[in-house]
Amino acid sequence: MSLPGSHLKNLDYSVLQQCMHCGLCLPTCPTYDATKLERNSPRGRISLMRAIADGKLEASKAFAEEMYYCLGCLACMTACPAGVNYAELFEHARAEAEQSRVMDSPFRRLIRGFTLHWLFMDLRRLQWVGLAIRLYQTLGLQALLRNSGVLNLFPKRLRELEAMTPAIQPEFSSELIRPVTPPQGQRRYRVAMLIGCAQDLIFSDVNRDTVEVLSRNGCEVVTPPEQFCCGSLHAHNGEWELAQVLARKQIDQFPPDEFDAIISNAAGCGSHLKHYSKLLEHDPVYRKSAEQWDRKLKDIHEWLAEIGIAAPANRPGRGEAVAYHEACHLCHGQQITVQPRQVLRSIPNLKLREISESTWCCGSAGIYNLIQPEMAGELLERKLKNILASDAQILATANPGCMLQIINGAKRQNIELRVVHPVTLLAEAYRSESSTRIGDPETVRKGRAV
Amino acid sequence: MPFDIPILNPLRAIVGPNNVLTSAEDTIPYSFDGTAALTQMPGCVVFPKDAGQIAGILQIANEKRVPVVTRGSGTGLSGGSLPCPDCIVLCTAKMDKILELDRANLTLLCETGVTTLAIADAAVGAGLFYPPDPGSMKISTIGGNVAENSGGLRGLKYGVTRNYVMGLEVVLPDGELMWLGNKCVKDVAGYSLKDLFIGSEGTLGVISKVLLRLIPKPASKKTMVATFNQMDQAADSVSAIIAAQIIPCTLEFLDRTTIHCVEDFAKIGLPLDCEALLLMETDGHPAVVAEEAAHMERICREQGCLEVRVAKTDEEAVKLASARRSAFSALARVAPTTILEDATVPRSELARMIRFVEAIAKKYRLRIGTFGHMGDGNLHPTFLTDERNTEEMHRVEEAFKEIFDEAIRLGGTITGEHGIGLAKKAFLPKFAGGAQMRVMRELRRVLDPKGILNPGKMFD
Numbered sequence: 001m002s003l004p005g006s007h008l009k010n011l012d013y014s015v016l017q018q019c020m021h022c023g024l025c026l027p028t029c030p031t032y033d034a035t036k037l038e039r040n041s042p043r044g045r046i047s048l049m050r051a052i053a054d055g056k057l058e059a060s061k062a063f064a065e066e067m068y069y070c071l072g073c074l075a076c077m078t079a080c081p082a083g084v085n086y087a088e089l090f091e092h093a094r095a096e097a098e099q100s101r102v103m104d105s106p107f108r109r110l111i112r113g114f115t116l117h118w119l120f121m122d123l124r125r126l127q128w129v130g131l132a133i134r135l136y137q138t139l140g141l142q143a144l145l146r147n148s149g150v151l152n153l154f155p156k157r158l159r160e161l162e163a164m165t166p167a168i169q170p171e172f173s174s175e176l177i178r179p180v181t182p183p184q185g186q187r188r189y190r191v192a193m194l195i196g197c198a199q200d201l202i203f204s205d206v207n208r209d210t211v212e213v214l215s216r217n218g219c220e221v222v223t224p225p226e227q228f229c230c231g232s233l234h235a236h237n238g239e240w241e242l243a244q245v246l247a248r249k250q251i252d253q254f255p256p257d258e259f260d261a262i263i264s265n266a267a268g269c270g271s272h273l274k275h276y277s278k279l280l281e282h283d284p285v286y287r288k289s290a291e292q293w294d295r296k297l298k299d300i301h302e303w304l305a306e307i308g309i310a311a312p313a314n315r316p317g318r319g320e321a322v323a324y325h326e327a328c329h330l331c332h333g334q335q336i337t338v339q340p341r342q343v344l345r346s347i348p349n350l351k352l353r354e355i356s357e358s359t360w361c362c363g364s365a366g367i368y369n370l371i372q373p374e375m376a377g378e379l380l381e382r383k384l385k386n387i388l389a390s391d392a393q394i395l396a397t398a399n400p401g402c403m404l405q406i407i408n409g410a411k412r413q414n415i416e417l418r419v420v421h422p423v424t425l426l427a428e429a430y431r432s433e434s435s436t437r438i439g440d441p442e443t444v445r446k447g448r449a450v
Numbered sequence: 451m452p453f454d455i456p457i458l459n460p461l462r463a464i465v466g467p468n469n470v471l472t473s474a475e476d477t478i479p480y481s482f483d484g485t486a487a488l489t490q491m492p493g494c495v496v497f498p499k500d501a502g503q504i505a506g507i508l509q510i511a512n513e514k515r516v517p518v519v520t521r522g523s524g525t526g527l528s529g530g531s532l533p534c535p536d537c538i539v540l541c542t543a544k545m546d547k548i549l550e551l552d553r554a555n556l557t558l559l560c561e562t563g564v565t566t567l568a569i570a571d572a573a574v575g576a577g578l579f580y581p582p583d584p585g586s587m588k589i590s591t592i593g594g595n596v597a598e599n600s601g602g603l604r605g606l607k608y609g610v611t612r613n614y615v616m617g618l619e620v621v622l623p624d625g626e627l628m629w630l631g632n633k634c635v636k637d638v639a640g641y642s643l644k645d646l647f648i649g650s651e652g653t654l655g656v657i658s659k660v661l662l663r664l665i666p667k668p669a670s671k672k673t674m675v676a677t678f679n680q681m682d683q684a685a686d687s688v689s690a691i692i693a694a695q696i697i698p699c700t701l702e703f704l705d706r707t708t709i710h711c712v713e714d715f716a717k718i719g720l721p722l723d724c725e726a727l728l729l730m731e732t733d734g735h736p737a738v739v740a741e742e743a744a745h746m747e748r749i750c751r752e753q754g755c756l757e758v759r760v761a762k763t764d765e766e767a768v769k770l771a772s773a774r775r776s777a778f779s780a781l782a783r784v785a786p787t788t789i790l791e792d793a794t795v796p797r798s799e800l801a802r803m804i805r806f807v808e809a810i811a812k813k814y815r816l817r818i819g820t821f822g823h824m825g826d827g828n829l830h831p832t833f834l835t836d837e838r839n840t841e842e843m844h845r846v847e848e849a850f851k852e853i854f855d856e857a858i859r860l861g862g863t864i865t866g867e868h869g870i871g872l873a874k875k876a877f878l879p880k881f882a883g884g885a886q887m888r889v890m891r892e893l894r895r896v897l898d899p900k901g902i903l904n905p906g907k908m909f910d
């Protein structure tokens with residue numbers, strides 16, 4: 001860790017003091033709602049952090065566990081009239097938990113070393129692993145293993161995890177998207193496009209769709225094939241220093257003054273990417289460009305709404321109803337709620353249907369569904385119930401984690417539901433209107449278009 | 451400090467081991483309520499699920515003379531649910547079921563830990579109305595509302611929690627259960643003990659069930675915002691509206707600082723270039739609503755208001771009300787510690803009180819944000835300070851003393867709705883006088899002879 005001493009003790013105390021314990025955040029907190037215990041609430045968690053800063057509590061195992069029971073969904077931030085910056089507190093609290101090593105075990109060290117320190121530090125490594133899983137899936141090994149019953153020899157949890165392994169896309173983003181995509185028509189803007197980690201492996205088509213949509217709206221899109229992880233995974237899991245390393249790499253690769261906007265299409269990344277200035281506030285070299293970076297960083301829906309969405313003339317389909325699930329890190333993390341709906345409403349032959357509790361976490365929450373399967377499962381149930389009640393055939397949501405979580409849930413319950421990123425629906429509509437078929441999947445696959 | 455096992459084991463036997471919390475990580479979050487600058491660690495926290503379990507807990511506590519502090523959601527603003535040293539915190543959060551909605555008698559029966567909002571929603575679901583709506587209604591419990599006799603934004607026309615309580619189930623310190631009140635509109639059999647427990651702040655018994663009166667939903671409503679260049683113009687408008695014998699359901703006041711904080715949070719386009727704002731709502735028969743609204747607008751204009759804006763949709767009206775409810779918390783945006791007062795004066799004295807508060811803030815060099823239920827004469831001057839600045843905190847205390855004295859001098863009270871708890875304990879004897887203090891002490895001794903319920907709160 002970079003700072004000597006405790007993360008929470010070093011934190012500006014006024015951030016902790018900001019919570020005046022009114023409790024107005026409690027009803028919006030999914031973990032408090034489930035248990036009715038204050039320590040599982042934002043107010044309770046903040047009081048524990050404050051107790052550590054005050055030297056009244058050690059960063060104990062129970063403290064660390066509590067910080068990992070928190071979803072990091074940030075619903076409490078939306079609810080808090082006092083303006084408490086829970087996101088910042090939460091990251092420091094997890095860093096404190098890691099720093100204290102109270103949860104340390106050889107296995108946990110191995111996993112964290114492999115994922116946070118190695119795998120997610122370099123997207124090429126991630127692609128190799130993705131490639132391996134892709135082979136495992138396409139060569140029929142997965143089917144073989146699943147049918148053979150061999151999996152039954154593994155503990156239940158491992159079997160569940162195996163069932164959750166996402167289908168890796170046949171092509172990564174770099175195989176679908178050219179390093180520079182020209183705008184259709186006149187060039188209005190020059191933007192950079194961040195391909196993300198999970199998005200690239202599992203939903204590279206969403207990246208392709210994003211680039212198409214940007215191009216169709218007059219943007220020249222710069223998408224270097226080799227990119228870095230944004231560092232959100234690291235920051236949310238108590239690895240501040242690694243998050244800082246990655247932030248610097250991003251800024252080096254995409255100098256903010258060279259672009260009108262830097263686009264993210266994954267809510268979880270976007271909400272972290274917009275706070276590099278906080279992450280690098282003590283870095284004399286990068287501080288200034290980090291501030292500029294934050295200003296240029298735009299969620300795709302936010303950017304589209306800002307520059308005006310070219311309305312597609314048509315959309316293939318039967319006038320389906322689409323429900324919109326708000327990814328926490330879009331609605332709470334970035335306060336973006338109107339723009340994705342604007343995108344969906346701009347598409348003809350599609351009915352937007354509101355679901356109840358659209359801003360309630362689906363349980364995906366980064367890697368939460370892997371480490372807290374019980375709570376994550378309850379939240380998924382609740383989400384699916386609300387989606388089903390809406391009778392929509394399509395569910396749109398703008399975060400790969402949420403997409404995966406809901407796809408897995410629907411599959412387990414045999415629910416027929418198409419889960420897509422809003423931008424994909426827009427891209428499909430654009431495609432159907434032009435005879436040139438800019439983004440025809442066939443041409444794209446051959447690496448020619450876009 | 452966790453207790454010895456001798457008391458914990460019987461508690462665990464009653465509510466189950468998972469419902470007794472003792473570790474620091476579990477109990478620190480119960481070491482405060484919504485009141486600024488007060489903390490105290492409890493001995494343990496227990497979660498009963500019904501009156502029987504409450505009775506069991508109280509019996510043990512009574513026998514061993516262990517203090518019990520009842521807690522709903524801990525949003526209280528006078529330290530009522532702040533633990534006493536080594537006490538049992540009896541938290542009602544898990545008693546959250548609505549038991550019956552009686553459409554024939556227009557009543558609702560629920561457990562004590564149900565949130566105010568859940569009750570309001572259930573009433574709306576049946577086409578009915580539960581008016582008391584404290585700013586904390588999203589999370590405050592009905593038990594807490596009854597124990598504090600909470601008000602809200604609609605007190606002016608619809609009254610406070612007391613006006614809706616028809617019955618209570620109460621557990622006494624020795625574990626005896628009492629049902630007070632019933633579904634009858636009239637009942638004069640014996641003393642109205644039910645009323646004794648309303649506003650008792652957890653000092654006389656633990657409320658386990660509440661029977662509430664619901665009323666028909668008003669047919670229509672109109673919500674308006676009037677802005678003023680001077681705070682006392684707003685106060686004078688309120689006095690004039692009351693004097694004109696108009697009783698709107700809401701007359702809420704925000705000063706400049708509060709308006710800015712609220713807008714910063716809620717972003718609903720509140721007017722920012724004014725010194726004071728009145729949120730006014732009238733409801734009832736459409737014709738009456740229209741007439742009252744026009745009359746109120748006229749009065750505000752006569753008092754020199756800058757403009758009057760009418761909410762165009764129901765949605766906009768709801769947004770305005772929820773924004774107003776966030777006022778107190780929103781003030782915390784500009785200062786680490788927000789200490790609010792609850793002084794209440796006869797409505798004819800509002801302008802005088804407002805001016806006095808302004809002068810006091812100047813005299814003690816303090817930052818202040820004032821908002822409140824102006825129609826009820828209930829102001830919440832809120833000092834924006836930092837609890838770590840002892841010198842300033844001292845000035846805050848001095849300022850409060852003067853405000854209380856002035857409120858009493860004007861024929862008002864030291865607390866309109868937040869209760870005495872710990873925060874106003876020192877001021878109660880002067881306000882209530884010797885005879886009242888003696889009767890209250892004796893009453894408390896009869897109901898709680900061993901003094902285990904919320905000891906040290908309200909009065910010693």
Ligand SMILES: Cc1cc2nc3c(=O)[nH]c(=O)nc-3n(C[C@H](O)[C@H](O)[C@H](O)COP(=O)(O)OP(=O)(O)OC[C@H]3O[C@@H](n4cnc5c(N)ncnc54)[C@H](O)[C@@H]3O)c2cc1C
Pocket residue numbers: 021022023024483484519520521522523524525526527529530531542562583584585586589590591592593594595596597598599600601602603651652653655656657658775778779867868904
């Ligand atoms: C942002 C904010 C806005 C607020 N706005 C208003 C407002 O507009 N009007 C208003 O009147 N108040 C307001 N309050 C104050 C507070 O919310 C009310 O006093 C509320 O009724 C407290 O409910 P609670 O469940 O949080 O009770 P707690 O704070 O947990 O307890 C309050 C008191 O009631 C006692 N008690 C709780 N449950 C029981 C029970 N079952 N049996 C016996 N005693 C019990 C406790 O011992 C304590 O003395 C506000 C508070 C906040 C933080």
Ligand code: SF4
Pocket residue numbers: 018019020021022023024025026042043046076079080081082083084779
């Ligand atoms: S986080 Fe905000 S809403 Fe929650 S208790 Fe603290 S101040 Fe209130």
Ligand code: SF4
Pocket residue numbers: 028029030031032040041042045069070071072073074075076077086
């Ligand atoms: S981030 Fe989500 S789970 Fe964590 S405290 Fe806030 S609302 Fe609760």
